[in-house]
Amino acid sequence: MGSSRLLIATDAGAPGDGVATAAAVAVALAARETTDGAGVLFVEAGARARRRPTLLSSTSARALEGLVAAGDPPAAAAARGRICWADLELEDGWTERLAGMAALTRASVVAHLPPAAWREALDDPELAVAGVVVRADPREHRHLLALLAAELRDDGIPLRVATRPLGLVGARRALAGLDPGGPAAGRARRIAGRLAPARGQALPLVAGLCFVTLLVATALAALGGAVAATSRDQRAADLSALSAARSMRDDLPRLTAPALLPGGSHNPAHLERGEYLARARDAAVEAARRNGAGAIDVGFPDAADAVPVRARVKLGADPNRWAVAQASPPQAPAVESATGDYSGPLATRQGKPMRPDVAAAFDRMAAAARRAGVSLLISSAYRSDAEQARLFAANPDPRWVARPGTSLHRCGTELDLGPATAYGWLAANATRFGFVKRYAWEDWHFGFDRAPVPCSAASNAPDEADGAAPRSMPEFVPAAYRPAIAGAAARWDVSSNLLAAQLHAESGFDPRAVSPAGARGIAQFMPGTAASYGLRDPFDPDSAIDAQAHLMSDLLEQFGDVSLALAAYNAGPAPVEACGCVPAYPETQAYVARILALMGGAGEWVAPLEVRLVA
16 A cells, blocks of 8 residues: 555435445645645546546645556546546456555545445455544444444454535535535534544545344344443443334334223223333344344343333343433423524424424434435534535535525425435425425425415514424323323413423322432422522422423523423533533433423424433
8 A cells, every 4th residue: 555545435214315425535635735735546446427627626625537548558537726636437356456556646545435336345365454434423323333343343344434425515516626615614624634644644434334233133223332342241231222222212102092092992002111111122132132142131221110211231241231211302402592594493304404393393203214215414504604605615516506585494494304215205295294395406305385384573483383282181190280281381381391391200290209319299399499480389289390491492492402402400500501401311301201202292393302311
């Protein structure tokens, strides 16, 4: 390899996203080549079409173009901005040709490969892979990342994760050899800076996720702490706990479903608590078996709670190997309010802000897509006028980027969706959920077309449930407390299902309940909080329910998100304000997950829960 450095990439997520991410890192590397001017060669294996040279290209890129075109064998090449693009045919001996190309040019080489080719590249000593950067959504693929990290760690290869796509404009600029601009450029520079060693060493591999799917015996939803696992036994414990929590997350709608149908007959969709926990235990045992573990001990630390969401697994052969996983609220932070034309609250999905009613409609559409075998990814949602101005300045073409002040993205109603494989499903089904394809030439752009009208005064106070009336109060609410809940909900403009779910989780509707920490009454008020809300007697259920609704109204106004408001009710506002998220306290995360599950069982639209390790 001489003094060259090697980076290998493959697609993950939306088609083309991997190649764009790799190109952005290549551009960032080229910006660092200030000493010897060797430049960066961007090799695209099996390119669909030849990329043409650009007028704005660096001296080093043009020099590389000449070397590659005159090589043995010669290859298609084009100087594009700061980098030189080259094509690589994936035929027998392609790794030798890639190594020869790097040796010939003595440049940093960024090679984009299809998923099936990455392992061959890793195993070829001539390519000297020194690290991996995975382009992935960590909420969806952390279990895969954990397994990949463990495998690479055995080979002494470090791992980094690129968690966000570049977006349409950033991807086009990167593939043209230009800085993608905005936060995407900063992320690419950080990847290059952290993983690019001194000249004369190998540069890390960038790979997608498709190549690790065969390593997973059971599909899991998300993973938090398993990346730190260092042994096969610990990974088995992690995966077993995650499988149990995944089972619980998936069965929560059945646990919270009414036991009886309106006519009084048994509801076949309902799961009793014992069966709910037994199914989770079976999932853990099966995951342990598939991962080579022997006997395991499966427990549920919150089995006595209204909605258990935690699973603890201990390996029988090694009591020091254990893990706790739980269903948890989404980790994406909420945005309190927007600037620009839309000034109401914003909810987040996949880290992207949007109007709450748009988020609720997207949840329904994404769930339907999943049932059809389609995963929807959000590349862009709400954008302020300032953000739009920066995008337009980087690409002043109104056909592709709207002028500031005219883009409907500023209304919080527009979603840029992918991957490209989902476009057909979206075109056929999006209108069922209130989304319309805004422009014939943008297969990815869908706008929410139901009231309130985008960027109108009414749109600043949208209905999170998208006008869908929830069912009547859940059956678990005792008749004695239904009037108080309904009255407080109406007085303070808070969902009655939210209040009911809280009371069920807090005290089981016991007006005399007292917690070890000193919380009192049906709503479990601490004395100081009770006094601040004028609640003289927390054991008076009617007064406590009214104070509870008042407090939740204030928290919803402060945080603009149900999950964050619930977290603040449980843990206090300070830690929620500090992180803009549900704090990483297992008790608080479990509390929020229980409330969301109960609300979902009552017919309210809530964000899907995630599964992660907590210990």
